[in-house]
Amino acid sequence: MRILVVEDDHEVAEYLKNGLEESGYKVDYAANGHDGLYMATSENYDLLIVDRMLPGLDGLALIKALRAAGRQVPVLVLSALGEVDDRVQGLRAGSDDYLTKPFSFSELLARIEALLRRGSIGSDVVTELKVADLEMDLLSRTVHRAGQEIDLQPREFRLLEYFMRHAGQVLTRTMLLEKVWDYHFDPQTNVIDVHVSRLRAKIDKNFDKPLIHTIRGAGYILREAD
Amino acid sequence: MKLTKLLRTSTFQLALVYMTLFATSVFILLGFIYWATAGYMARQTDETIEAEIQGLAEQYQRQGLEGLISVIHERTAKNIDGSSVYLFTSQDGQYLAGNLLAWPDAEIKEGWISFYLDERVAKPRGGDSHLVRGRVFRTEGGMRLLVGRDVHNLMEVQELVSRALTWGMGVTVALAFAGGLFMSRSTLKRIESINQTSREIMKGDLSRRIPTRGSGDDFDQLAENLNAMLEQIEVLMEGVRHVSNNIAHDLRTPLTRLRNRLENMQSHTHDPLQAQESITQALLEADRILQTFNALLRISRIESGGFQRPNQKVSLKELVADAAELYEALALDKEQTFDVDLHSDVEILGDRDLLFQALANLLDNAIKYTPERGHIKVWLERGAKARLVVSDSGVGVPSAERDKVFERFYRVDKDRSTLGNGLGLSLVKAVVELHRGRIWLEDNDPGLRVVLELPYA
Numbered sequence: 001m002r003i004l005v006v007e008d009d010h011e012v013a014e015y016l017k018n019g020l021e022e023s024g025y026k027v028d029y030a031a032n033g034h035d036g037l038y039m040a041t042s043e044n045y046d047l048l049i050v051d052r053m054l055p056g057l058d059g060l061a062l063i064k065a066l067r068a069a070g071r072q073v074p075v076l077v078l079s080a081l082g083e084v085d086d087r088v089q090g091l092r093a094g095s096d097d098y099l100t101k102p103f104s105f106s107e108l109l110a111r112i113e114a115l116l117r118r119g120s121i122g123s124d125v126v127t128e129l130k131v132a133d134l135e136m137d138l139l140s141r142t143v144h145r146a147g148q149e150i151d152l153q154p155r156e157f158r159l160l161e162y163f164m165r166h167a168g169q170v171l172t173r174t175m176l177l178e179k180v181w182d183y184h185f186d187p188q189t190n191v192i193d194v195h196v197s198r199l200r201a202k203i204d205k206n207f208d209k210p211l212i213h214t215i216r217g218a219g220y221i222l223r224e225a226d
Numbered sequence: 227m228k229l230t231k232l233l234r235t236s237t238f239q240l241a242l243v244y245m246t247l248f249a250t251s252v253f254i255l256l257g258f259i260y261w262a263t264a265g266y267m268a269r270q271t272d273e274t275i276e277a278e279i280q281g282l283a284e285q286y287q288r289q290g291l292e293g294l295i296s297v298i299h300e301r302t303a304k305n306i307d308g309s310s311v312y313l314f315t316s317q318d319g320q321y322l323a324g325n326l327l328a329w330p331d332a333e334i335k336e337g338w339i340s341f342y343l344d345e346r347v348a349k350p351r352g353g354d355s356h357l358v359r360g361r362v363f364r365t366e367g368g369m370r371l372l373v374g375r376d377v378h379n380l381m382e383v384q385e386l387v388s389r390a391l392t393w394g395m396g397v398t399v400a401l402a403f404a405g406g407l408f409m410s411r412s413t414l415k416r417i418e419s420i421n422q423t424s425r426e427i428m429k430g431d432l433s434r435r436i437p438t439r440g441s442g443d444d445f446d447q448l449a450e451n452l453n454a455m456l457e458q459i460e461v462l463m464e465g466v467r468h469v470s471n472n473i474a475h476d477l478r479t480p481l482t483r484l485r486n487r488l489e490n491m492q493s494h495t496h497d498p499l500q501a502q503e504s505i506t507q508a509l510l511e512a513d514r515i516l517q518t519f520n521a522l523l524r525i526s527r528i529e530s531g532g533f534q535r536p537n538q539k540v541s542l543k544e545l546v547a548d549a550a551e552l553y554e555a556l557a558l559d560k561e562q563t564f565d566v567d568l569h570s571d572v573e574i575l576g577d578r579d580l581l582f583q584a585l586a587n588l589l590d591n592a593i594k595y596t597p598e599r600g601h602i603k604v605w606l607e608r609g610a611k612a613r614l615v616v617s618d619s620g621v622g623v624p625s626a627e628r629d630k631v632f633e634r635f636y637r638v639d640k641d642r643s644t645l646g647n648g649l650g651l652s653l654v655k656a657v658v659e660l661h662r663g664r665i666w667l668e669d670n671d672p673g674l675r676v677v678l679e680l681p682y683a
Contacts, residue, residue, distance in 0.1 A: 102516055155551055185583040188590050194555040217506055
C-alpha cells in the first residue's frame with residue numbers, strides 16, 4: 001500500500017512517515033502543494049494524507065484539482081483548524097476524512113485503514129453481514145449469534161453494523177461517534193465505552209469467545225480471535 | 227491654569243465666536259441708533275438751511291435786491307445767539323448784508339460747505355471756534371448768498387452719542403471675553419478632572435473613578451458613562467487575570483503528573499512492562515491537557531465570532547432525542563432515572579454539532595453531579611422562544627454562584643476532585659450566545675435546573 005504525505009512541517013512529516021512505515025505502508029513525501037499535486041497525478045497512490053495549510057497550493061485546492069483531474073484516490077485532510085465549519089469545507093472540497101491536529105497516531109491509523117478498506121469493498125449492496133458465528137440480516141434487521149436471536153436497540157444495531165462492516169479494523173471512539181451517532185463533538189466522558197459495553201453484554205456475554213476487543217489507547221476491534 | 231491653555235479650549239473658542247457675533251449685532255444696533263439720533267439732527271439742519279435759502283430766493287424774486295437785504299438784516303437782528311449765519315455779497319465779493327464779515331474760503335464754492343467761525347469771518351464770541359454748516363446760493367445777477375447754521379451743539383451731541391457707543395462696544399467685547407474665559411475655566415476644570423483620573427488609571431490604578439457633581443448635566447453623564455466603561459474594563463481585566471491564573475493552576479497539575487510519569491519511565495527503562503504502563507498514562511495525561519486547550523480555543527473562537535452565524539435548520543426534538551439516547555446509558559449505569567419529554571418539536575437555526583456539544587455537556591454535568599438513584603429530566607417548552615430544560619436532583623449550585631459557573635475554569639467544588647476541566651458550561655454559554663439565546667440556572671429543589679432559551683427558526 002502506497003501513501004503520499006503532503007505536509008510542509010518537516011517534523012510532522014517525519015513522524016508520519018516513520019509511523020506509517022512501521023505499520024507496513026510505503027510512504028512518499030512532498031513538502032508543498034505543487035509537488036504534492038504533481039506526485040499525486042503522476043504516480044498511483046492508494047491514499048493521500050494532505051495538510052490543510054500548505055505553501056504554494058493549499059490543501060483544499062490540491063484536492064479540488066485532483067478531483068477535477070478524475071482521480072478518485074481517498075484523501076485524508078490534516079488540519080490545525082478543526083472546527084466544524086472547516087471540516088465541512090474540507091469534505092465539500094472532495095476529501096474523504098478530516099483529522100484535527102494534534103491527533104493520536106492510533107486515530108490516524110484507524111482512519112487510514114477504514115479509508116483503504118472502503119476502497120476495496122466496492123459499492124456492492126450487502127444484505128447480510130457475518131463475523132464468526134455472529135450474523136446480521138440488514139433487511140429484516142435481526143441479529144443472531146450461534147443461531148440464537150439477539151434483541152438490539154436501533155442504535156445498538158447501527159453500532160454493531162458499523163463494527164461488522166469494519167471487522168478486523170481498529171475503530172476509535174471518535175470514529176464511532178462520527179459514524180454511528182453522526183455528530184462531531186467531544187463527549188468529555190466515556191459515554192461511548194458505556195454503549196460498547198452494553199453491546200458487548202448482549203453479543204459476547206453468554207458466549208465462549210468474545211468478538212469485541214478493547215485496544216488500549218486506541219479503541220475497539222471486532223474480530224474472531226484475540 | 228495657563229492662559230494659553232485656557233484660550234485654546236473649545237469653550238473659549240466658542241465664546242469667542244459668540245462674542246464676535248454679539249459684537250457685530252451690537253455694532254449694527256448702535257450704528258442704527260446713531261443714524262436715527264445724531265444723523266437725524268444733521269439732516270434736520272440741512273433741511274432748514276435748504277428751506278431758508280428757498281425762502282430768501284423767493285424774497286429776492288419778489289422784492290429784488292433791497293428786499294432781500296432787508297430780510298437778511300431782519301433775520302440777523304432776530305438771531306441773537308448767532309446760531310444762524312448769513313452773508314450776502316455782490317458779484318465782485320463785496321459785503322452787502324449778513325452777520326459774517328467775509329467769505330470763509332478764499333475761493334467761493336457753490337453748494338454745501340463747512341467752516342469754522344474764526345476772527346477773519348466773524349466777530350469773536352469767545353470759547354471754542356464753532357463749526358458752521360452752510361450752503362451757498364448764487365442769484366441771477368451773480369451775487370452770492372450764504373446761509374448757514376452753527377452746528378456746535380449738534381457736533382457735541384454727535385460726539386456724545388458716538389462716545390457712548392464706543393464705550394458700549396468696548397464693554398460688550400470685554401464682558402464677552404471675560405464670560406468666555408470664565409465659562410471655559412469651569413469647563414476646563416471638569417475636563418481636567420477627567421484627564422487627571424485617566425492619567426491615574428493609565429498609571430495602573432484601575433479602581434479610580436471620575437468624580438461627578440450629581441447635577442446630571444452633560445459632564446456628569448459623560449463621567450457616568452466613562453465610569454461605567456471603566457467598571458466593565460475592570461471586570462474584564464479581572465476576568466482575564468482570573469482565567470490566566472486558572473489556566474496556570476489547571477495545567478500545572480496535569481503537566482506535573484506528566485513530568486513525573488516521564489521521570490518514572492526514565493528510571494524504569496529496565497522494566498518494559500512498567501515503562502509501557504507509564505507511557506500509556508503519560509499519553510492520557512497529554513491528551514487531557516490538549517483537550518483542555520482545545521476546549522479553551524473553541525470557546526474563544528466561538529465567542530470572538532470566528533464562527534459564521536449558524537444557519538442550518540435544526541430540530542431540537544431530534545437533537546435532544548439523540549443526545550438523550552447517548553447519555554441515558556451513563557445515567558442508567560448510575561441507576562438514575564432519565565426522563566425525556568419531547569411532545570413538542572421545535573426548530574431553530576443553528577449548528578447541530580455545536581448544539582449537540584452543548585447538550586452533551588449539560589447532560590454529562592447533570593449525570594456527573596447527581597448521586598446514584600437520582601433523577602435527570604430533559605424537556606422542551608414552546609413559549610415566546612424555544613426552551614430546553616435539563617434538570618437533576620443533585621447537589622445544585624448556590625444562588626450566589628449561579629452566574630460564576632459560566633466563567634472559564636470556575637468550579638463549584640473547589641477541591642477539584644471530580645473529573646472535568648471547568649470549561650463545560652463556559653462552552654455551553656458561548657454556543658447559546660452564538661445562537662442569540664440565553665442560559666441561566668434555576669433551583670430544581672432539590673437539584674439544579676439549566677434553562678436554555680433560543681429563538682425560533
